Amino acid sequence: MKRAVFLVTDCHDLKQATFASRLSGALRTAERVDLLVATPAMETVWEIRAELNRLATRDSLVAQANLVTLADVFAKDAGRVLSAKERLAVDLSECEERVFVDHSQQVKRYLRAGQLVAELRQLDDETPMVLRQYDYDQLVQTVTYGLNGAVVAVARIQAGVAQTRYLLNQQGEAVLRLTRQVRTGQHVLSLQPMSGMAAALPPDEHVALENAFAQRQASVTAADQTVLLPATDVTYSGVVYANYQRLTTTEDLYRVVLNRVLTPDFQLFSPLAINDRLSPLLPNQLIFNY
Numbered sequence: 001m002k003r004a005v006f007l008v009t010d011c012h013d014l015k016q017a018t019f020a021s022r023l024s025g026a027l028r029t030a031e032r033v034d035l036l037v038a039t040p041a042m043e044t045v046w047e048i049r050a051e052l053n054r055l056a057t058r059d060s061l062v063a064q065a066n067l068v069t070l071a072d073v074f075a076k077d078a079g080r081v082l083s084a085k086e087r088l089a090v091d092l093s094e095c096e097e098r099v100f101v102d103h104s105q106q107v108k109r110y111l112r113a114g115q116l117v118a119e120l121r122q123l124d125d126e127t128p129m130v131l132r133q134y135d136y137d138q139l140v141q142t143v144t145y146g147l148n149g150a151v152v153a154v155a156r157i158q159a160g161v162a163q164t165r166y167l168l169n170q171q172g173e174a175v176l177r178l179t180r181q182v183r184t185g186q187h188v189l190s191l192q193p194m195s196g197m198a199a200a201l202p203p204d205e206h207v208a209l210e211n212a213f214a215q216r217q218a219s220v221t222a223a224d225q226t227v228l229l230p231a232t233d234v235t236y237s238g239v240v241y242a243n244y245q246r247l248t249t250t251e252d253l254y255r256v257v258l259n260r261v262l263t264p265d266f267q268l269f270s271p272l273a274i275n276d277r278l279s280p281l282l283p284n285q286l287i288f289n290y
Contacts, residue, residue: 003266004030006065006290007254007278008037011047013271013290020055022269022290027061030267034066036073038257040165040178040236040250042144042153043130045069046123070167070176071152073257077242079173082166086174087154088141090118090133105129165236178238178253186228255281 004026006019013019026033035052037045049067056062095110095117106122119132131143139160144153151172155162167176238247240256247253251274262268262285270278272289279287 001026001030001267003032003034003263004269005034005036005258005262005266006269007258007271008035008039008048009250009254009271009274010039010041011044011051014048014051014055016271016290018290020059022288023055023065024059024061026267026269027059027064032066033064034068034261036257036261037067037069038254039070040253041155041162042070042165042167043142043155045144046129068261069146069152070257071146073260074167074175074240075170077169077175077240079169079171079175079241081172082154082174086156086164086166088133088156090131092118175241176238177241178236178247181235181237183233183235185231185233249277251277251281254278258282258285 006023006026008014023033023035037048039045039048052062052065052067092110095112098109098111100107100109102121106124108120108122109116110118110120116134116137118134121129121131123129126149127147128145128149130145132139133141133143139157141157142155142162143151144155146152150170152168154166154168154174156164161180163180165178165180166174167178169175235249235251236247236253237249238253239245240247245256247256254274255278258268267288268285269288269290275287275289
C-alpha cells in the first residue's frame with residue numbers, strides 16, 4: 001500500500017475502538033498516511049490535533065501521519081471578500097484585557113464597560129486558536145486560526161449555534177459557504193450488544209439505544225433484533241465559490257474533498273457511522289471502515 005487516507009469527520013472518530021489499530025497498521029505498511037479532517041466545524045481541528053498528540057504518546061508512529069484540513073484543500077481556490085454583514089469586525093484596541101489559563105490553554109477575555117466583547121483562546125503566546133465574539137454577552141461569531149496564525153474559518157452564531165460557516169483561502173477570501181440544516185428521522189439499529197453500528201454511534205445516541213434495548217429486552221426474540229431509534233441529524237448544504245458547485249449534504253462535501261485529494265494508489269478509511277450515506281456517493285470506491 002503506497003498511500004492511506006483516513007477521513008475524519010470529528011474528534012469522536014478518533015476515539016472509535018478500531019481507529020488506533022487501523023491507523024497503526026497503515027503507518028506500518030503505507031508509504032504515506034494522510035488524516036483528512038473534513039469537519040465543517042473548523043474550530044474542532046484543534047481538538048483533533050490534541051487527540052492525535054495523545055495517541056502519539058501511546059504509539060510514536062502516529063506523529064508521522066499528515067494532518068490535512070479543509071483549509072489546506074481549498075487554500076488556493078478563488079474566493080470572494082465577505083461583506084461587513086457576513087463577517088463582523090471587532091476592535092479590541094480599547095478593551096480591558098484579562099488573561100486566564102484553562103486546560104493548558106491561554107485565554108484572553110476582552111471587556112468594554114463591563115461587557116464581554118471577545119474571548120481569544122491560544123495554544124501559547126504566539127499561536128491563536130479561536131476568537132469568540134460577543135454582543136451583550138451573547139456569542140455571535142467565532143473566528144478560527146490555522147497553525148500559521150492566519151484566519152481559516154468564520155462562523156456566524158444564532159441562539160448559541162453556528163448556522164453559517166465560511167472557509168477562507170490564503171488571501172482571507174471565502175471559498176466555501178456551509179449552512180446548517182436539521183433533519184429528523186429514524187435509525188434502524190441492531191439490538192445486539194456487539195452491533196458494529198451501535199458501537200459507532202456518538203455518545204448521546206448510544207445512550208438512547210441502550211434505553212431502547214433495556215425497554216425491549218424482555219420481549220426481544222431471535223427474529224426481532226432491531227429497533228427504530230428516533231434521530232435528529234445535522235447536515236450542511238452550501239456552495240464552493242470557485243465554480244459555484246452546490247453541496248446538498250455534509251457527505252456531498254466529503255465527496256468533493258475526497259475527489260480532490262485521492263489518487264489511484266491509495267486506500268480510503270472512513271468512519272463506520274457514515275458509511276451508508278457516503279458509499280452511494282462513491283460507487284466505484286473501495287472503502288475500509290473504522
